[in-house]
Amino acid sequence: MDIVETAQDAGGFTTLLAAAEEAGLVDALKGEGPLTVFAPNDEAFNQxxxxxxxxxxxxxxxxxxxxxxxxxxxxxxxxxTDLEDGISAETLLSPQEIDISINDGVFLNDNIQVIAPDIEASNGVIHVIDGVLWPADIVETAVAAGFDTLVTAVERAGLVEALKGPGLFTVFAPIDEAFEALPSGVLEELLDNPEDLADVLLFHVVSGQVMAETVVGLDGQEVETLLGETIEITIDGGEVFLGQPKVTRTDIQTLNGVIHVIDLVLVP
Structure with a gap:
């Protein structure tokens, strides 16, 4: 039996299976794999x-x-038996990782325990866990990835709570050097004017989770930002441009959307 059938046969995974169906992930979990699923049981979901x-x-x-x-x-x-204390495992929500610790049991991200390991399936293995894992959101991911100026700007503009909301969002995130490349005094002026700063930042955000494979298919098209203005996407030599800024890294997945890194600041 595959992972889905194994979970159905084992019982106690009603919420997990309903969630997989609702999220459109059943086919992936029934696919060739192999995959390792850290599976919260119904008691974990209820808690x-x-x-x-x-x-x-x-x-x-x-x-x-x-x-x-x-x-x-x-x-x-x-x-x-493959798990070791102190290692991290990258998930399908790449590059988000689960931290593994072993101390009188196997724990994920410090406080969620594996309570029934090694339930084998034809396309992988299930480890039952006693809690629900929660990935980092857009803001937390940006902080961890070192987008210092962007994070400071988001805080000054009062957009932290919005970008930590359910979303989903696509953020075209300028690196620190992109902010430094603005004309002299512009960044300082923006940081002193939260409303103008918010407009600039909202020009970098698109509603919905638009992955790189979809962005590439939008060559020559305009997409609407949360500011209400559009940005044009072009493909040149296999590289993606939003007007002048170039996308330098794609598909940094988070809890509530995806981040694509750009090398210049978009100015509405």
């Missing part, structure tokens, strides 16, 4: 819902659901 003040219906309708589930899946077949 999570209670602590979060959510109903199962609200969770299943959350736009972040697919990303949450992808954070529970690691490419390859990783048995419990």
């Amino acid at each position: 999570f819902l209670e602590e979060a003040g959510l109903t199962a219906e609200e969770l299943l309708g959350d736009p972040r659901l697919g990303n949450i589930l992808k954070f529970h899946v690691v490419p390859g077949k990783v048995m419990s």
